Amino acid sequence: MTKQIRLIWHRRDLRLHDNVLYHQQDDTILYSIFIFDPAFTEPRPSTVCREWQTVWMGPHALSALIHALQSLRLSLRERGSDLWIRSSDPVECITKLARQVKATQVAWHVEPGWYEEQVSRRLRLALTQMGIEWIVYTGCTLYHPDDVPQTAHEWKISQSRKYKKETSGMQRVRQHSQRNGSSLLQSQVPPIMGNFRTACRNFASVRRSLPAPVTVNTEPTTVEPGEIPTLAQLLEPLLLQQDGSILGLRRDQIEQLCKVAMKRHEEDSGCQRGSELWALERLNFFLQHHAATADRSRADVELNHSSKLSLPLALGSISPRVVYEQAVLHSCSWLISHLEMRDFFLYTAMQAGSKIYRKEGLPMRAYKGEWFSPRDRSEVWDKWLSGTTGFPLVDAGMRELIATGYCSNRVRQNCASFLTKDLEIDWRAGADLFQFMLEDHCVGANWGNWMYFSGVGSDPKNRHFRSISQALRYDPTGAYVTRWIHELKDIDAKEARFRPWEHVSGWRIPVVNPATQLTWDDSRKLNEQGYLCDNE
Ligand SMILES: Cc1cc2nc3c(=O)[nH]c(=O)nc-3n(C[C@H](O)[C@H](O)[C@H](O)COP(=O)(O)OP(=O)(O)OC[C@H]3O[C@@H](n4cnc5c(N)ncnc54)[C@H](O)[C@@H]3O)c2cc1C
Incomplete structure (x- = not known):
């Protein structure tokens, strides 16, 4: 029998635990590679207007990616193998390397996204022409695509509360199928998130996670391992851009963002934020010490009010199934619900392909509003992105985002609602x-x-968030906004944290009428008593 040689192409699956690519017949020789695709670090046309460019991976994401790769390489070296690193077009690179090491198989994971799927498709074609076997798995979701309903009928019946998994037997037949050549599902997933989650829960089971391999069977080669680029090297193309060309950002804004990310990168290099080891520790720490008391209504999640696992989940340095298993052990049902929510968006992206980038989106019903191009509203666009709209919750969110690459779900929702529904x-x-x-x-x-x-x-509700009322409810002491808006730091009046234009001399004029940022009840309260915070 010919010796099996598998080339593993790592994408957003930067882990060894629960990674099916490392589970093969014992005598298969394994080689692993990660490729920096220039499409992710070099400017490309923006989705929103022709005149602007964008960069798909910004400084904060690149910083975490480097940590995750350093950690994965070390883990592979400890197991007798290595992680090769290249910077080039993935298809050219993999086909060349596959020839060089005489690979009999190339294996990789599905990644939701139109471009990502196109690269996968090109590689499948090239390998088929070369007569090399390719294997594509799905490892990013909680529920495996082979286990969820496959037909419109199955989706429909499994949404019912009366549906009984044990009596159906439909899903068991597919339980052990792993191979999935295309990321597209066979039938339309339900457009409403709640229906999707109920159907998945009723119909499918979460597969058991796989252990990390103890050793990785490999053989010496003459292939150069390659260096992991530094953050400074990866940021070079970005720093060469002209003023305003990247999404209207000024050069000084880009330079500042890179500076902040470089500083954080150094600070995080000890713990390797985003890496597999960091993620597994974070999961255990959060579940043991904070999950039970986390107040998930907070805009401010600084004190462990949410898991902060989105980074390793996005990089694939933690498996959603491992998070699920630990969440079950700690009876943390809200975390499981959030993973299901994540699945809904991943499945939608896998299914909709390039349609998720259309202006009209994937609406439940036709959207009736008007949207302006950010270029036509460049002044307010700049205020929104730089956190200077005058509204503390939105501004704090954008400033936290610039400083850390993260803000809580509540804050992201408010920033998105404000840009699209208030600034239009x-x-x-x-x-x-x-x-x-x-x-x-x-x-x-x-x-x-x-x-x-x-x-x-x-x-289905087409929500419009009123940012002042949202702040009153989800940041009632104003602790979050004072952390990120230094102009509010020395202001004692609590009311000023919600309506600073009334209380702080020289405060910028809010970009929209403040009355639009209050719910009807809060508006009435303000009119009647002249203030919003009860203790003043
Ligand atoms: C406009 C907007 C853009 C967003 N962009 C991203 C993004 O690029 N990447 C990303 O991972 N999340 C995104 N989210 C979802 C959500 O804000 C983050 O996942 C969450 O804030 C991460 O914090 P956490 O890990 O502490 O989450 P937790 O509350 O602890 O939740 C656990 C995990 O569940 C998943 N999750 C939770 N909420 C959502 C959600 N609404 N949608 C999808 N997955 C969810 C995340 O993987 C998260 O790590 C976005 C939300 C909004 C409103």
């Missing part, structure tokens, strides 16, 4: 900017949530 700017500008800024960017979660909160996604 095309939602895709916001999604492009978040893609560039977020450390935890994930195509499905980012583009899906943006569609959802701008009214062209799967939100």
Whole structure:
């Protein structure tokens, strides 16, 4: 029998635990590679307007990626293998390397996203022509695509409360199928998130996670391992850009963002934030000490009010199934619900392909509003992205995002609602900017949530957040906004944290009428008593 040689192409699956690519017949020789695709670090046309460019992986995301790769390489070296690193087009690189090591198979994971699927498709074609076997698995979701309903009928019946998994038997037949050549599912997933989650829960079971391999069977080669680029090297193309060309950002804004990310990168190099080891420790720490008392209504999650696992989940340095298993052990049901929510957006992205980038989105019903191009509203666009709209919750969120690449779900929702429903700017500008800024960017979660909160996604309620009322409810002491808005630091009046234009001399004029940022009840309260905070 010919010796099996498998080349493993790592994408957003930067882990050894629960990684099916490392589970093969014992005598298969394994080689692993990660490729920096220039498409992710070099400017590309933005989704929102022709004149602007964007960069898919911004400084914060690149910083975490480097940590995750350093850690994965070390783990592979400890197991007798290595992680090869290259910077080039993945298809050219893999086909060349496959020839060089005489690979009989190339294996990789599905990644939601149109471009990501196109690269996967090109590679499948090239390998088929070369007569090399290819194997594509799905490892990013909680529920495996082979286990969820496959037909419109199955989706429908499994949404019913009366549906009984044990009596159906439909899903058991598919339980052990692993191979999945295309990331597209066979039938349309339900457009409403709640229906999707109920159907998955009723119909499918979460597969048991796989252990990390103790050793990785490999053989010496003449292949150069390659260096992991430094953050400074990866940021070079970005820093060469002209003023305003990247999503309208000024050069000084880009330089500042890179400076902040470089500083954080150094600070985080000890713990290797985003890596597999960091993620597993974070999961245990959070579940043991904080999950039971986390107040998930907070805009401010600084004190462990949420898991902060979005970064390793986006990089694939932690498996959603491992998070699930630990959440079950600690009876943390809300965390499981959030993983299901994540699945909904990933499945939608896998299914919709390039449609998630359309202005009209994937609406439940046609969107009736008007959107302006951010170029036509460049002044307010700049105020929104730099955190100077005058509204503390939105401004704090954007400033936290710039400083860390992260802000809580509540804050992201408010920033998205404000841009699209108050400033009436095309939602895709916001999604492009978040893609560039977020450390935890994930195509499905980012583009899906943006569609959802701008009214062209799967939100049946078409929510419009009133940012002052939201702040009163979710940041009632104003602790969050004072942390990020230094102009509010020395102001004692609590009311000023919600309506600073009334209390802080020289405060910028808010970009929209403040009355639009209050619910009807809060508006009445303000009119009647002249203030919003009860203790003043
Ligand atoms: C406009 C907008 C853009 C977003 N972009 C992204 C993105 O690019 N990447 C990303 O991972 N999340 C995104 N989210 C979802 C959410 O804000 C983050 O996942 C969450 O804030 C991460 O914090 P956490 O890990 O502490 O979450 P927890 O509350 O602890 O939740 C656990 C995990 O569940 C998943 N999750 C939770 N909420 C959502 C959600 N609404 N949608 C999808 N997954 C969810 C995440 O993987 C998260 O790590 C976005 C939300 C909005 C409103």
